[in-house]
Amino acid sequence: MDARQIAALLSYAATLDSRVRRIMATDEQAAATIRTWAQALADVPAMAEAAGWDAGRAVRRYYEQANGDRSAQFRPIEPADLLAAWAPHRAELMNRHTDPLPATDPDDVAQWRAELLGTRAAVATGQTAPSTHRELTSGIHPAIAARLASIGSYIPADTRQQLAPYRPMRAAREAAVAAGHPDPLSVPCPCQWCRAPEGEPCRSRRLGRRTTPHPTRADLAAAEAA
Numbered sequence: 001m002d003a004r005q006i007a008a009l010l011s012y013a014a015t016l017d018s019r020v021r022r023i024m025a026t027d028e029q030a031a032a033t034i035r036t037w038a039q040a041l042a043d044v045p046a047m048a049e050a051a052g053w054d055a056g057r058a059v060r061r062y063y064e065q066a067n068g069d070r071s072a073q074f075r076p077i078e079p080a081d082l083l084a085a086w087a088p089h090r091a092e093l094m095n096r097h098t099d100p101l102p103a104t105d106p107d108d109v110a111q112w113r114a115e116l117l118g119t120r121a122a123v124a125t126g127q128t129a130p131s132t133h134r135e136l137t138s139g140i141h142p143a144i145a146a147r148l149a150s151i152g153s154y155i156p157a158d159t160r161q162q163l164a165p166y167r168p169m170r171a172a173r174e175a176a177v178a179a180g181h182p183d184p185l186s187v188p189c190p191c192q193w194c195r196a197p198e199g200e201p202c203r204s205r206r207l208g209r210r211t212t213p214h215p216t217r218a219d220l221a222a223a224e225a226a
Contacts, residue, residue: 001055005046006037012056016063019076040079044086048126051089058085090124097123097130168211169201182225184213190220 001009010033014021024030046055062077062085102115122128164171173183189196191214196202202210202217 001038001041001044001046003034003038005055006034006041009046009055009059010034010037013059013077016060017076023076037079041082043125044082045126048089048093050129051093051126053086053089053126055082055086058082061085090126093123093126093130094120100131172212182218182221184218184221187217187221187224189214189217191216 007030010020010024010030014024023033044055045053047053059077059082062081066075097120099116100119102112102119104111104115106112119128119131123130160171160174169185173185177183185199185201188198189202191202193205194203194214194217196217202213204210
């Protein structure tokens with residue numbers, strides 16, 4: 001806060017505490033007090049919307065809390081009280097902040113570091129909102145999710161066709177669904193000696209995994225679809 005903001009803040013505090021009014025009674029006392037507060041609170045903003053901070057509200061809260069504490073209510077507010085009130089807001093801003101890539105040439109180490117520290121200082125003093133790049137990793141962007149839903153698969157159709165010889169079971173399932181038939185693997189196989197669970201291919205006694213489902217399984221899938 002600068003001297004003008006400090007003067008306004010002390011004027012507000014004087015409406016809540018007659019002792020502050022007495023401190024500010026003369027021009028000399030007021031100037032000295034404003035100068036002292038401005039030096040102590042140079043890194044504390046008057047207002048920082050990104051952090052939910054308002055120095056005026058902090059002053060009011062100080063006196064509201066003091067009214068419930070008989071040991072503290074007789075002491076007028078001091079710069080240290082505002083520093084203590086601002087500290088958790090500053091910590092919350094820095095926890096949300098991720099250093100953006102400086103625009104300076106990375107070979108200029110001194111300038112690169114100065115820009116990085118300058119950005120952090122601006123966030124810590126409420127001058128700039130934090131750069132929350134972590135939000136980019138919170139999930140799939142809605143536009144991308146909508147496009148995936150519209151195409152129905154992560155793999156394009158032409159790519160699936162090229163992969164079909166290497167995935168015969170998957171290709172058979174996709175072909176059945178595309179033709180309007182039920183997916184046989186959507187139900188467990190009812191064959192007594194197969195019993196393949198839902199989603200897994202049928203088994204053969206001699207050859208192991210089958211590339212086509214048992215007819216009874218296809219019939220069961222059709223019956224359930226109907």
